[in-house]
Amino acid sequence: MPSLSHVHLFRRISLFLSLMLVMIYFMEPVSKANAAANDEERQETYEQLKSGKRIWTDKAYVKPEQPTVYLTFDDGPSKLTDRVLDILREEGVLATFFMLGEQVETYPEKVRQAVKDGHAIGNHTYNHKYNELYSSVATFWKQIEQTEQALDEAADVRTKLVRAPGGTFGNFDAFYYYYLDQAGFEVHDWNVDSGDSKRVGVPASEIIQTVKNGPFGDEVILLMHDGTGHEQTVKALPDIIRLFKAKGYAFAPLSPQVKPVHFSAGKIKWNRSVGQALHNKLSAEAGEQRLVFEEWNAEQEQGSTQQEAGGLQVQGPAEEVWSVQEQQVLKGTAFEGNNRNVGNQSMPFAPLEIILGSGKLLFEPGKYRMIDGHNLVPVRNLIEAMGGHAEWREGQHTAAVHYGSRVIEYDFSHHEMRVNQGGKQTVYHLPQMELRDGTVYVPLRKTVELLGSHIVSYGVDKDNGRMQVEVALTGGYAFTYGF
Ligand SMILES: [Zn+2]
Structure with a gap:
């Protein structure tokens, strides 16, 4: 029914245009008002400084624990x-x-x-x-x-x-x-x-x-x-x-x-x-x-x-490393010219899709990180999608992940990761993990593997421009808890 879709399209365009007009109508005077307010503020600042008043931006300092x-x-x-x-x-x-x-x-x-x-x-x-x-x-x-x-x-x-x-x-x-x-x-x-x-x-x-x-x-x-x-x-x-x-x-x-x-x-x-x-x-x-x-x-x-990654004691298989070409495909041309080292770009442009058994987890650009070709993802999203749970222990500055019989602790005060299973503990010094704006980012492949699962495949889906990682949930850990 081509005519109907034309009407549809037309309606959409007119709705869009009227919205734009409304926005422009409201934005114009607002931005002028802002500019005027800025001028006024600058003038006020200038007068205060001239009168000798010191003006500081708000800052938080840290008091050392000992003299x-x-x-x-x-x-x-x-x-x-x-x-x-x-x-x-x-x-x-x-x-x-x-x-x-x-x-x-x-x-x-x-x-x-x-x-x-x-x-x-x-x-x-x-x-x-x-x-x-x-x-x-x-x-x-x-x-x-x-x-x-x-x-x-x-x-x-x-x-x-x-x-x-x-x-x-x-x-x-x-x-x-x-x-x-x-x-x-x-x-x-x-x-x-x-x-x-x-x-x-x-x-x-x-x-x-x-x-x-x-x-x-x-x-x-x-x-x-x-x-x-x-x-x-x-x-x-x-x-x-x-x-x-x-x-x-x-x-x-x-x-x-x-x-x-x-x-x-x-x-x-x-x-x-x-x-x-x-x-x-x-x-x-x-x-x-x-x-x-x-x-x-x-x-x-x-x-x-x-630097921390340099000291990482890798045990087991290496994490997936995305080639420079793949990363360039993902980033498009937007970073060209100002991106000195593609491999270090920590905020890729493409969405990251993780296929977990029959479920999917999608991270928009900015919601996950990429360091030296390794994906770091928010631990809570990952573990909950896998069927486990995560908790933040404020006093210890540690994120703990529970999955089946395994517990992984990401300790940011000692910069180490501890894997506990069957009364046995393995400690990884200086792992690649990040605490940023209250979110704990952990390496995708390593975490998945330490939880007993593994990555089946990864690559760029050229159709939708997404990075795709497929994880096989093995060992029957998923959904074995009542939550
Ligand atoms: Zn001097």
């Missing part, structure tokens, strides 16, 4: 940095280096070594010149970017940690804090000054004595220097480390999770101002920087998963 000291070294890297790294290695402690872009360009290998040793790197601007950095926030911002680039080139590192040369007191106003915060940087002053730079050549004994005076709070951020001329700091360092060890402190590098110390405002020593145009420009640049960080965060997460 912790964060050793920080400013103004390097220099010829002294190697010796500092040696001492830290000998003492088995980690620290933070707030580096100058200029120095990073001179000693890139020392940056790489510090990174390799596990220390945190911070941005201490490019050239440390107060009269340049504090005569205009635009110059400060530019030097942060220059140093970022230098660190990227030297050691492929990016950092959210920033320390203001000379500290923020009397130097930073609300505008300085605002753009850095908006961009996602954390500005760290300190709460214990070793006094190693109050004049040239402060002797080691005096530095140690100053540190001994504390104060010794739960989180000590200790200021020291490894720039040229700070031989006495290097000399004092072993004693300083032992002092904190004796007091029971843990040592840790700074991270964005550490609540920063910010000095009170103080009277600004500099004569400068921020106009509305510069404010708009820097706000926009801060927004761009935030996006760069977000992208970087995503890469980091993938990177750490891959």
